[in-house]
Amino acid sequence: MKHQALTILAPALLAGLVSARNPSDLKHKHKDAIFTPKDMLALPRPGPVGVSPSGKLGLSTITRHSFETRKTVSSLYLINLNETSRSEPQLLVESIPEAFSFSDPIWLSDHRIAYINRTGADIGLWYRGISDNAHGEHGSAVTPRHLLDFPAGSSPSALKYLATAGKDSSAGGVLAFSAHVWKGYDIEETGRLEKEYENRGDGAMMWDETYIREWDTWRNPDKVHQVFLTSLNLHNLDNHQIDKLKKPVFFSPFKASGIWSLMQPFETTDYDLAYSGGRLHLAVQIKDKYLNYAFNSRRQVYLTSLAVEKSSDIEPTLSDAHLGSVKPDVQMVTSGDQGDVSYITFSPNGTTLAWLQREENGAESDRNRVITYSLDTQTLKVWTETWDRSPSSIVWSKDGNSLYLIAEEAGASLPYHLTHPGHLPTPLLFKGTSSSITPLDASGSRLLLGISTLTHPTENYILAFSAPKGGDGDKIPVSKVTQVTSWSHDGLSQTSLSEGEKFWFKGAHDHDVMGWLIPPRGFKKGSHKKWPLAFLIHGGPEGAWEDSWSTRWNPNIFAQQGYFVVAINPTGSTGYGQEFVEGIYENWGGSPYIDLVAGLQYILETHPEIDEERLAALGASYGGYMINWLQGHNDHTNFKAFVCHDGLFETHNMYYSTEQVYFPQKAPYEKWSPNNFVQEWNTPALIIHGGKDYRVPDTQGISAFTALQSRGIPSRFLYFKDENHWVLDPQNSLRWHHEVFRWLDEWVGSGHKEGLEKPSVRFQF
Ligand SMILES: *[C@@H]1O[C@H](CO)[C@@H](O)[C@H](O)[C@H]1NC(C)=O
Ligand SMILES: *[C@@H]1O[C@H](CO)[C@@H](O)[C@H](O)[C@H]1NC(C)=O
Numbered sequence: 001m002k003h004q005a006l007t008i009l010a011p012a013l014l015a016g017l018v019s020a021r022n023p024s025d026l027k028h029k030h031k032d033a034i035f036t037p038k039d040m041l042a043l044p045r046p047g048p049v050g051v052s053p054s055g056k057l058g059l060s061t062i063t064r065h066s067f068e069t070r071k072t073v074s075s076l077y078l079i080n081l082n083e084t085s086r087s088e089p090q091l092l093v094e095s096i097p098e099a100f101s102f103s104d105p106i107w108l109s110d111h112r113i114a115y116i117n118r119t120g121a122d123i124g125l126w127y128r129g130i131s132d133n134a135h136g137e138h139g140s141a142v143t144p145r146h147l148l149d150f151p152a153g154s155s156p157s158a159l160k161y162l163a164t165a166g167k168d169s170s171a172g173g174v175l176a177f178s179a180h181v182w183k184g185y186d187i188e189e190t191g192r193l194e195k196e197y198e199n200r201g202d203g204a205m206m207w208d209e210t211y212i213r214e215w216d217t218w219r220n221p222d223k224v225h226q227v228f229l230t231s232l233n234l235h236n237l238d239n240h241q242i243d244k245l246k247k248p249v250f251f252s253p254f255k256a257s258g259i260w261s262l263m264q265p266f267e268t269t270d271y272d273l274a275y276s277g278g279r280l281h282l283a284v285q286i287k288d289k290y291l292n293y294a295f296n297s298r299r300q301v302y303l304t305s306l307a308v309e310k311s312s313d314i315e316p317t318l319s320d321a322h323l324g325s326v327k328p329d330v331q332m333v334t335s336g337d338q339g340d341v342s343y344i345t346f347s348p349n350g351t352t353l354a355w356l357q358r359e360e361n362g363a364e365s366d367r368n369r370v371i372t373y374s375l376d377t378q379t380l381k382v383w384t385e386t387w388d389r390s391p392s393s394i395v396w397s398k399d400g401n402s403l404y405l406i407a408e409e410a411g412a413s414l415p416y417h418l419t420h421p422g423h424l425p426t427p428l429l430f431k432g433t434s435s436s437i438t439p440l441d442a443s444g445s446r447l448l449l450g451i452s453t454l455t456h457p458t459e460n461y462i463l464a465f466s467a468p469k470g471g472d473g474d475k476i477p478v479s480k481v482t483q484v485t486s487w488s489h490d491g492l493s494q495t496s497l498s499e500g501e502k503f504w505f506k507g508a509h510d511h512d513v514m515g516w517l518i519p520p521r522g523f524k525k526g527s528h529k530k531w532p533l534a535f536l537i538h539g540g541p542e543g544a545w546e547d548s549w550s551t552r553w554n555p556n557i558f559a560q561q562g563y564f565v566v567a568i569n570p571t572g573s574t575g576y577g578q579e580f581v582e583g584i585y586e587n588w589g590g591s592p593y594i595d596l597v598a599g600l601q602y603i604l605e606t607h608p609e610i611d612e613e614r615l616a617a618l619g620a621s622y623g624g625y626m627i628n629w630l631q632g633h634n635d636h637t638n639f640k641a642f643v644c645h646d647g648l649f650e651t652h653n654m655y656y657s658t659e660q661v662y663f664p665q666k667a668p669y670e671k672w673s674p675n676n677f678v679q680e681w682n683t684p685a686l687i688i689h690g691g692k693d694y695r696v697p698d699t700q701g702i703s704a705f706t707a708l709q710s711r712g713i714p715s716r717f718l719y720f721k722d723e724n725h726w727v728l729d730p731q732n733s734l735r736w737h738h739e740v741f742r743w744l745d746e747w748v749g750s751g752h753k754e755g756l757e758k759p760s761v762r763f764q765f
């Protein structure tokens with residue numbers, strides 16, 4: 001297949017498009033003002049857009065942190081998705097820190113939305129009306145109204161709503177959600193059991209099976225995540241005849257079969273529901289119930305269905321099932337010997353289920369294939385057996401004839417169209433990193449994309465192209481891209497961030513390896529000024545530096561502080577084919593190290609403006625491992641300072657203490673453990689670790705610090721007791737940036753201190 005080059009119209013910012021302002025951002029800035037860590041952390045953070053059934057409107061949750069009040073506020077906006085008739089986003093709901101929060105906004109119809117409303121201990125489903133055009137409001141129905149209460153303590157999340165098929169659709173449908181409940185008990189008993197547990201009198205927890213912690217949480221062995229259904233009868237809602245549904249029945253079709261998940265989070269992409277053939281189908285993907293979660297990555301897809309012809313049938317069916325007079329059959333539809341499964345999604349008419357699947361159990365970065373299962377013929381089909389890329393998300397076209405995917409490709413994540421099993425997917429756009437893709441109309445010619453780049457956080461764009469004729473996705477014609485949101489426009493308007501440059505060089509085994517170069521703010525080609533280098537190493541290790549935005553390890557933030565930034569995608573990185581990914585297996589300090597050293601040498605040879613005496617390397621997770629590895633092998637690289645965040649120091653203990661034990665099974669061991677080379681360590685290092693990092697436990701960071709101290713090497717330990725494998729709290733992140741730049745300045749001196757604010761607290765602890 002030929003990948004035809006698409007002509008893309010530059011996504012021009014439309015005049016009059018108003019961005020979401022944050023009052024604290026509106027200080028007056030001169031042109032080309034420095035873009036500081038605080039500026040970055042104060043930018044609005046948009047969540048994914050939920051598109052209305054008609055495809056005309058979107059819902060987006062924007063989160064903003066204020067460093068003045070130290071509070072984070074979430075706001076739900078209505079977005080007009082018509083690129084020719086524009087209007088400002090309309091604010092629908094706003095959280096009040098410590099009093100009210102909302103989550104999980106969903107569309108009940110084109111004129112009604114619902115969301116979870118949390119006020120104190122009360123968790124309810126609330127709804128409000130929406131006008132057609134996003135300009136005005138829709139009568140009295142815009143007042144939020146109470147629909148139902150969720151059982152106390154049940155922590156509902158991952159809401160989905162399925163309107164009844166056909167002309168009954170406005171009358172109601174099924175609400176599905178995931179809840180964290182006590183194994184074997186009804187959801188209504190959750191609150192009582194929580195109280196008993198809290199008042200148990202001692203603080204002990206006990207397990208008979210490993211998998212005791214997950215990510216940042218100690219797992220309660222008696223609790224599970226389960227999908228529940230309840231019916232929503234919406235008949236009389238708008239004329240306010242009922243204020244609240246009476247006593248909803250909550251039913252978990254999989255409970256009787258012991259199909260539940262020990263693992264959080266349970267997200268909307270982990271299950272799906274649909275109608276077809278007069279039945280309501282529910283599918284979940286969860287880890288194999290017969291295998292230990294910590295040692296295995298295998299997941300299975302389970303399917304069940306309930307007989308329901310019309311919406312009026314749903315309620316009796318659910319209550320019969322709830323009372324035990326109906327026991328739904330549960331079918332495992334995966335072949336059984338695969339690895340992990342994700343993104344399960346029913347086709348629009350409910351006859352086919354699609355998902356992403358890795359073939360090998362325990363291989364976290366095996367290539368994802370697109371799989372479909374036909375409910376009619378009960379057969380599985382592999383759509384992308386020959387495609388050497390690994391999609392990270394899938395969505396059906398509205399006509400159910402094709403699929404759209406997102407997959408990494410050489411330093412980007414691109415949207416693709418997959419029209420037939422066995423065809424190679426066609427890329428639809430060659431710009432930035434797409435994080436979401438949603439078809440807007442039935443013809444398949446308009447898609448809503450969430451895209452970020454190195455110069456801006458995610459904004460939404462409409463990609464329009466003529467519908468492919470004859471269904472051959474290879475022949476997609478010229479497309480046009482229009483930007484429809486502009487949340488960070490104000491916060492970025494006076495800044496000059498770099499788009500970055502890609503460079504290629506020969507790495508281990510003569511492979512072509514790619515990296516990004518981001519020049520420092522104020523850099524002028526041809527000037528004799530020398531600059532320090534920040535050499536960034538990504539984690540994963542199967543991941544990549546992409547043309548994308550992040551509030552953690554944002555390359556432009558380092559460039560703004562006066563550093564040349566080099567970010568290489570060495571062996572093990574994703575987006576360059578499966579052979580390159582697997583080149584890191586049992587080779588952690590081998591090929592990736594050779595690639596990094598070769599890339600550094602290439603850049604130093606081609607960029608004399610980089611001061612070879614002022615090189616610093618920084619990395620997190622696997623990147624932190626590589627920092628500790630470089631410590632023992634720095635004679636080839638001459639780094640003058642290191643920053644190691646949540647990095648591995650000793651692989652043996654890592655294996656026995658991480659929560660995902662299958663993870664390191666493909667990794668080193670022994671031979672590639674950084675602690676074997678402590679006698680070679682002599683470079684100043686800042687070690688950072690999160691206290692709730694159960695992926696790479698904090699003893700790894702503590703050990704590296706002890707090694708440095710025992711050898712009298714200048715070193716510092718920065719600890720965030722409440723952070724997990726990532727630093728997420730904006731105040732903590734600000735402190736993180738302050739300490740990282742203070743350390744770099746001390747050892748490789750950028751000479752730039754402008755815009756770096758002192759931490760608000762001057763105490764060490
Ligand atoms: C967008 O709005 C214009 C003007 O109101 C209308 O003619 C057009 O059909 C709309 N487009 C879509 C895709 O709804
Ligand atoms: C949330 O629920 C509270 C009552 O618990 C109610 O007073 C408030 O209006 C609701 N807010 C929204 C936006 O639904």
Ligand SMILES: *[C@@H]1O[C@H](CO)[C@@H](O)[C@H](O)[C@H]1NC(C)=O
Nearest residue numbers: 347348349351352399400401
């Ligand atoms: C359902 O949609 C598929 C395409 O996804 C189509 O092939 C099939 O014929 C449709 N089935 C029915 C019963 O409409």
